[in-house]
Amino acid sequence: MLRNKLYFRKLLIAGTGLFLCLFLVVHLSANLILVLPEEVARGLYNSYSTTLRESPLIKIVAYALYLAIVLHVIYAIVITIHNRRAKPQKYVMNRSNENSSWASQNMGILGTLILIFIVIHLANFWARIKLGIGEEVGLDTDGHVDVYEVTYSLFQNIYYVIFYTVLAIPLAYHLHHGFKSAFKSLGFYHKKGLRIVAKVALVYALIMGIGFGVIPLIVYFK
Ligand code: HEM
Structure with a gap:
């Protein structure tokens, strides 16, 4: 019974985690528009963002995304607490460092940093654009909500640039091990399959980490 419960929790973390990995691929692809010259980037970014917000299908996917984030976080906390309780007392001959990577032993810390990132990130964008909280967002010349301006002005602030760029490092570590x-x-x-998965995980984590880390820097120095 306990084994089944544990297995279900692990499946849920894995399933929601892979779904979030997929979201990040789409999210990074869209955000790469920001590195294009402004004349092209503004219109493209805003019309892409408007299309997503207005599509009924994407609205359902967005709710699935929020649910996935919540479930992933809750079950990760539950399983971390369970593992801590179940772990035998550490003693001198504990060789866990030799058997598992630094990232695998610190998934809780990495996950917490990412959670803090997501909360601040959603306050920066999602709350303003989708919920209309805070400073009102203007329209561009095509009448689309000017999401580009929100992003561009946020990344004129060096503290936010540093925050986004530095937090891309724990994100990459977390994704590498999590994947x-x-x-x-x-x-x-x-x-053999797992060796291939390990290579894909490394490439994936590097692309996500470098991609999300450099976009704010490029926008800042544009
Ligand atoms: C360069 C870095 C990033 C930029 C410029 C960026 C930009 C944005 C923008 C503009 C939105 C609002 C989209 C809209 O409603 O039209 C958004 C939403 C969101 N972002 Fe990011 N993002 C970045 C990195 C990340 C990362 C690393 C994560 C996760 C770890 C993330 C997770 C999310 C989530 C969950 C949403 C809400 C999605 C929705 O409501 O459909 N973002 N982001």
Whole structure:
């Protein structure tokens, strides 16, 4: 019974985690528009953002995304507490460092940093654009909500640039380990297959970390 419960929790973390990984691919692709010259970027970014907000299908996906974030966080906390309680007392001969990576031992800390990032990030964009909280967002010349301006002006503030760029590092670590362990949690234990998964995880985490980390810098120095 307890094993089943644990297995279900791990499946849920893995499933929601991979869904969030997919979201990040789409999100990074869209945000790469920001590095284009302003004449092209503003119109493209705003019309893309408007299309997403107005599509009924994307609205459903967005709710699934919020649910995935909440479930991923809740079950990650539950499983971390459970593992701490179940772990035998640490003693001198504990060789956990030799058997697992730094990221795997610190998924809780990395996850917490990302959660803090997401809360601040949603306050920066989502709350203003979708909920209309804070300073009103203007329209561009095509009549679209000027999401580009919100992003551009945020990244004129060096503290936000540093925050977004530095937080891309724990994001990359978390994704690297999370991507690999999600496959194991889903029961994928093929040795050669797991080696390929490990390589894909590394490339994926590097692209996400570097991509999300450099966009604010490029916008700042544009
Ligand atoms: C360069 C970095 C990033 C930029 C410029 C950026 C930009 C944005 C913008 C403009 C929105 C609002 C979109 C809209 O409603 O039209 C948004 C939403 C969001 N972002 Fe980001 N983002 C970045 C990185 C990230 C990262 C690293 C994560 C996750 C770890 C993330 C998670 C989200 C989520 C969950 C939403 C809400 C999505 C929705 O409501 O559909 N973002 N982002």
